[in-house]
Amino acid sequence: MPAERTFPLAVGFLGAGQMATALASAWAKAGLLDASRSRAADPYPDARAKFQAATGIKTVEANRDVVAACDVLVLAVKPQVMSAVLDEIKPAISAAHLIVSIAAGVTLKTLGDSLGADTKLVRVMPNTPCLVSASATGFSPGSTATLDDAALVESLFSAVGTAYRVPEYLLDAVTGLSGSGPAFVYLFIEALADGGVRCGLPRPVAQSLAAQTVLGAARMVLETGQHPGALKDAVASPGGTTIAGIHALERAAFRAAAIDAVEAATKRAQELGKRE
Incomplete structure (x- = not known):
């Protein structure tokens, strides 16, 4: 024993x-x-x-x-x-x-x-x-x-x-979500920073603001226990800047793309397991 x-x-x-x-x-x-x-x-x-x-x-x-x-x-x-x-x-x-x-x-x-x-x-x-x-x-x-x-x-x-x-x-779903997920988030941070640069911010400032924004938003989800949708609604005031940006993301099928990314990564993990 x-x-x-x-x-x-x-x-x-x-x-x-x-x-x-x-x-x-x-x-x-x-x-x-x-x-x-x-x-x-x-x-x-x-x-x-x-x-x-x-x-x-x-x-x-x-x-x-x-x-x-x-x-x-x-x-x-x-x-x-x-x-x-x-x-x-x-x-x-x-x-x-x-x-x-x-x-x-x-x-x-x-x-x-x-x-x-x-x-x-x-x-x-x-x-x-x-x-x-x-x-x-x-x-x-x-x-x-x-x-x-x-x-x-x-x-x-x-x-x-x-x-x-x-x-x-x-x-395999864990692999698709949290295993591959950091790369998806890095891509989002890079895109946010590119948006800031497009609108005139210096690259170092834009990247730091983007990364800190993602970090802060994640902590809000974890520490408040509120649904992400509720936290999103609290930021999106009627006729304001945030809802205009959300509308642009929805037109580009942002949420569907994120779901598809997790599903694709999960399926690939399943395929790799079958090749053993």
């Missing part, structure tokens, strides 16, 4: 890229991760050097060295190399290990088929704002993961933003 896990954890990262670095840094800062006992592996020396410099966690080249040192393992490698990584670590995986995968499109079934049906697995879909501790994450535990395993993963990812437990079949 594996020993009960307590914070700070010894976490092993298989893959030492930007997402792994962001998670390790945030978890260490929150007191959830013990940097002296944690490890990370990556085949690229530059990635290892950057990860170690940013986190203070020792890095190695071999994934199995990380597996031997840590019982919570974060699979942070590209989906296309996942199969090779799983084959490498399978002989070293034991009942003590909890496997947390952040690889898009790699299902719990695929992970279980490779590592063994009894392996404790949690599949997670964070997004890139975890780099600034503002991630929106969906996670789904496998059937052999315990309630404590799920609670541990929720605690880890809540430390870098918000985390929601969802059935695995909804993780």
